[in-house]
Structures are given as structure tokens and as C-alpha cells.
Amino acid sequence: MASEYLKWKYKDVQPDKPVELTKKQRRQNWWHYHKWHVILAAAAVVIVGSLVWHTLTQVHPDYRIAYVDSLPLAEETKISWENRLAALGGDCNGDGKVVVEVNQYLSTQEDVMYTAASNIKLLADLDSNESYFFLLADPEGFQEEYEVLREDWFPVENGLYLARRTFWEDRTPKNLEGCDRLWDRLLKEMA
Numbered sequence: 001m002a003s004e005y006l007k008w009k010y011k012d013v014q015p016d017k018p019v020e021l022t023k024k025q026r027r028q029n030w031w032h033y034h035k036w037h038v039i040l041a042a043a044a045v046v047i048v049g050s051l052v053w054h055t056l057t058q059v060h061p062d063y064r065i066a067y068v069d070s071l072p073l074a075e076e077t078k079i080s081w082e083n084r085l086a087a088l089g090g091d092c093n094g095d096g097k098v099v100v101e102v103n104q105y106l107s108t109q110e111d112v113m114y115t116a117a118s119n120i121k122l123l124a125d126l127d128s129n130e131s132y133f134f135l136l137a138d139p140e141g142f143q144e145e146y147e148v149l150r151e152d153w154f155p156v157e158n159g160l161y162l163a164r165r166t167f168w169e170d171r172t173p174k175n176l177e178g179c180d181r182l183w184d185r186l187l188k189e190m191a
Helices: 002-009 023-057 075-088 112-128 139-146 176-190
Strands: 063-069 100-106 133-136 154-157 160-164
Touching (some): 133 176, 154 176
Parallel strands (some): 063 133
Antiparallel strands (some): 154 160
């Protein structure tokens, strides 16, 4: 019964005509429902673009030198070692450039936290076989503590010694042959 009554009550009711929206109103309506999608997509594009840019522009050094001491290496000395090894070395990774990186691992008595962080970085370097060359003030002490050096280090300048790494496992750096050739060139230059 109620159904017949409702039919009779609304027999003259006509549905509203759809409202024609202007172009501006349609854009506002679309933006109202899609703004978060657009913002999230833009953020994703920025993040992915940043990762791609970082990956493409990252410089991978051909040779790494680990400097281990209590005082930082002077910037001029660091640059001179980088230039010296770059001049003697070859392009090991095939990017057309010879890049040398000096990583400094400092241990000071004043800042124990900095020393601990530096030691952790050094252990990570030793574990990942990043550095083949070492600039050391005390190669005997370093060898006693870490047991990773070959016994053929030699003095270079300012009380520092240049040493090279030995590998007793199958894990070796990718550029081992290039590092060995560079070591031989350094020995010839020092002689």
C-alpha cells in the first residue's frame, strides 16, 4: 500500500536537470578529488629523480687510501697524494677518469665518541676491502692490531709510511691487479 501511495504522491515530480559546469568549476571539482594523488605522485617523481641523479653522478674512485693516525692529514698533503697516485695509476673501473680517494680514520684521546665512530668506519673499510693503500704513522702497531698489512711498507714523508693490504680470503677488491701495478710504480718512483 505504501508503494501505491508514494507513486501517487510523486507522480508529477520531475528529476532536476543536470547542472552545466563551467570549465573553471570542472577543474576545481577535479582538483578537489585528486589533489592528494597529484601531490603524492609529484613527491614520488622527485624522490625517484633524486635517486637516479645521485646514482648517475656518483663518482667511484679507482684507488682508495686509508690514512690512520691521531691527527688529521693536511689538505695539501691529501690532495698531493690523490694527484700523485692518479698520475701513476690507470683507470680501473672504465669510466675514463683516474680518481683517488683518501679516507681519514682518526683516533684522538679527547673525543672518545669520534674515535669509536672512526674505528667502526675503519673496520667497515677493512671488511669491505675498500682501501688497498694505507698511510700510517705506526705501521707496526696497526699490523699488531688488525693484521691486514703486507710486511713491505716504506717511509714516505712527515713520519708517515705507505703500506699495502694483504688478503687471506677469496674476497679481494675488484681492482686488485691495478692496485698491484700502482704499488710497483710507487716502488720504482721511491727508489
